[in-house]
Amino acid sequence: MRSTWTLVDERPWRDTVVAAQRGDRQALDALVAGWLPLVYNVVGRALDGHADVDDVVQETMLRAVHSLDSLRDPDRFRSWLVAIAVRQVRERARRREPAAAVDPGAAAAADFAELAVLRLELDGQRREVAEAVPWLDAEDRELLSLWWLEVAGELTRGELAAAAGITRGHAAVRVQRVKGRLETARGIVRALDGTCQDLARTTADWDGRADSVWRKRIARHVRGCARCGDRREPHVPAERLLAGLALVPVSAALTVSLAASGVLGGAGKASAAAASATWTAKAVAAVTKPAVAVTAGATFVAGGAYVVTQQPEPPPQRVVVTPTAQSTARPGPTPRTSKSPTPTKSSPRADRTAPPHGAYGTVVDTADRAPDPDAPPGPLPRRGDKGVTLTGFTGMTHRGETVTLTGTGYVRIRWQVVPQARAGGLVMPTWTGLKGRLFHVASGGGHRMDDRQPGDAEGDTWMTDPVNGPTVLPEGAQQMWQNEYVWIDGTVTLHQNERGADYNLYVQPSSWQAVTDDVRTREGVVRYGLVRDTGTDKAPVPQYLTRSTPADPATVAQHSRPGPPSAR
Structure with missing residues (x-):
């Protein structure tokens, strides 16, 4: 059994942007709701789920709402919004006090890799990629957050370059570098999951937090260790693992915070309570639900009416199993030809x-x-x-x-x-x-x-x-x-x-x-x-x-x- 509802009239998103610029409150709510998962994923991966993620996302959406009139080309709304998110990530890094950068308690929130693994039920090498992200430097995570969405089909290469403030040619070079560093980080994750006694001795005094010093030490060990450097299963490139992957659902706390701030359901504080009550009754369920609903949220982002399909009792999430050396799976049965009639040499071509x-x-x-x-x-x-x-x-x-x-x-x-x-x-x-x-x-x-x-x-x-x-x-x-x-x-x-x-x-x-x-x-x-x-x-x-x-x-x-x- 399924039900369908829309946050906005069934019209192209370009028209929705124009309507929002003209003061249509329903259109503005639909823009924020539809694009929120994308912004949340950009910021979340760039900051690796730091406790500041919700604040940066909220600031991004506030700035977008307040400066929407300055957008001259509605067709560029997505790249314009993602560029704002990237600028807010960088601004947050610039204004953060040095002490906060080294304060272990500063990142009290669950990291984004853990959220991706839990909410999307990632397994195998997909899980490995998600858990490798914290081992990257902040600059690399920022670009990876954009490239991840490009591979998943949510951004184009042109939008990635525009958001990063670089040319397409430079973007191609930087993406290749980040992919190489991501592969090194995947090797670290794989090694830490292993049983190498030499690595255990090397990391005896490690506090379990990913940082550049330990990244270099563990990567150096992996390169020189026959056990840690030995892949026991066929290696799948990251872009193949990420293709088609759903967006990580937005936290309900952030959604309620946006409604209460007046970004949704009315700009003034007087309407904040009503906004939280009316908007979140529909939208919180949509943007915080994994898989189908979140993909539907991305559907609006990609250029169509925002439509959410809800399943009261969804089927179990199927886990994509990556091949292993011990795998005993066999090819499935070839379908009967009666299911798909095909032409034969004797078929009259005319x-x-x-x-x-x-x-x-x-x-x-x-x-x-x-x-x-x-x-x-x-x-x-x-x-x-x-x-x-x-x-x-x-x-x-x-x-x-x-x-x-x-x-x-x-x-x-x-x-x-x-x-x-x-x-x-x-x-x-x-x-x-x-x-x-x-x-x-x-x-x-x-x-x-x-x-x-x-x-x-x-x-x-x-x-x-x-x-x-x-x-x-x-x-x-x-x-x-x-x-x-x-x-x-x-x-x-x-x-x-x-x-x-x-x-x-x-x-x-x-x-x-x-x-x-x-x-x-x-x-x-x-x-x-x-x-x-x-x-x-x-x-x-x-x-x-x-x-x-x-x-x-x-x-x-x-x-x-x-x-x-x-x-x-």
């Missing part, structure tokens, strides 16, 4: 390329080739973008979960294939109940899922695992990219049909500009993206699409004939 009179779109029923990684894509045609509402699971990690898209605009589907948990045959997601039009307009995210992982062994891709083997697509299915973009004018439901290989889908409203920025970004990734949209009614439609609503969504044919658009 029947598959000549749609009936009045039909729209071009159905692609064969796998396409990967484009030249160094060739920038052509321009993306601009279509209408009035805003899209998502109802259901914006983070689909289990079979049977669905999300319904309603409205007119762009939507991103972010893929996460998890062969470490279960490889084998992959049953593709399907689109059902289409009313109106749906086009497959672009592919991005910097790589196709069959691209080779940078720095990994030959043949190691995002869809393979050294222990479990590869994830295999149905014959004729297009290879998905990390980010797949569609444009909807109407309504349609996307189904997660996981029955063999393990995969997750993260769905967010997007925009023409966001899609364009994604597919044309080359730095730090494998390849440029791909523009598929022709700008006409003959643009490609997604595979596995139907206007019907079958009892088993996995039976939707690969070659779909959606027919002419119907009135909504």
Whole structure:
């Protein structure tokens, strides 16, 4: 059983920014609520959960509210807000007394790594990455807080650079350095979890707090120790572990504090009590809830109406298991071909390329080739973008979960294939109940899922695992990219049909500009993206699409004939 509610009218977030600038209190509340998880994660990781985190977040939101009129371009609200958060982190470091920097009691709050592990139920190498963050210097943690959100799909590289106050080229260099230092810190975390007696003697007088002195000592030991330097499981790069990871939920205390301060529900102190009572009754539950609700909060941030899906009794959180040397997992069963009919050599090609009179779109029923990684894509045609509402699971990690898209605009589907948990045959997601039009307009995210992982062994891709083997697509299915973009004018439901290989889908409203920025970004990734949209009614439609609503969504044919658009 699920219920849906919105904090603001179903309209594009750009309109919400403009409305807030004009004094619309409901729009301003929606902006603060929608963007609060992102700011909280930027500040929390930059300060590693220091007791000052809530104060810095609150100051950031106050400054944003009070200076909103100075924002000339509403399309840059996200980068503008993140830049304010970074400046507040730096200002806090400058004004903090030297004694506070060395006072063990100053950081009384639980560190952000612990919050991430507990609230997101991180395990394996994801937990290792989170626990490595405190070993980084403050400057590195600041950049890592931005890069972490870039990899998770919440920021673009351009927004990362703008927030850090550096060029994109310099950002690429600094990110590579931070990744290297993060790997060193991961080695420290791994070693401290081990049983090396030499390391135990080295750290006999260590007080358990991460600092630069002990980082150097332990890292030096790890480099020279055969036991601590030996990885007993295949090493997964940090960016692969962080992709698609939900934001850490905002603490209820901070949310109530924001309401009581007048940032939410009314600017004056006279309305603070009412704000705390009315706003927190809805928003506290939303921004403090992990996984689905928090991802929905990020959905508004990414460029669509803020819609929260609540589950009174959510299914258990599935833990993504990283491969180990002792793993005995086997690939899941390959799905039956009856679930995904594919063309055969005897199929009449004319029947598959000549749609009936009045039909729209071009159905692609064969796998396409990967484009030249160094060739920038052509321009993306601009279509209408009035805003899209998502109802259901914006983070689909289990079979049977669905999300319904309603409205007119762009939507991103972010893929996460998890062969470490279960490889084998992959049953593709399907689109059902289409009313109106749906086009497959672009592919991005910097790589196709069959691209080779940078720095990994030959043949190691995002869809393979050294222990479990590869994830295999149905014959004729297009290879998905990390980010797949569609444009909807109407309504349609996307189904997660996981029955063999393990995969997750993260769905967010997007925009023409966001899609364009994604597919044309080359730095730090494998390849440029791909523009598929022709700008006409003959643009490609997604595979596995139907206007019907079958009892088993996995039976939707690969070659779909959606027919002419119907009135909504």
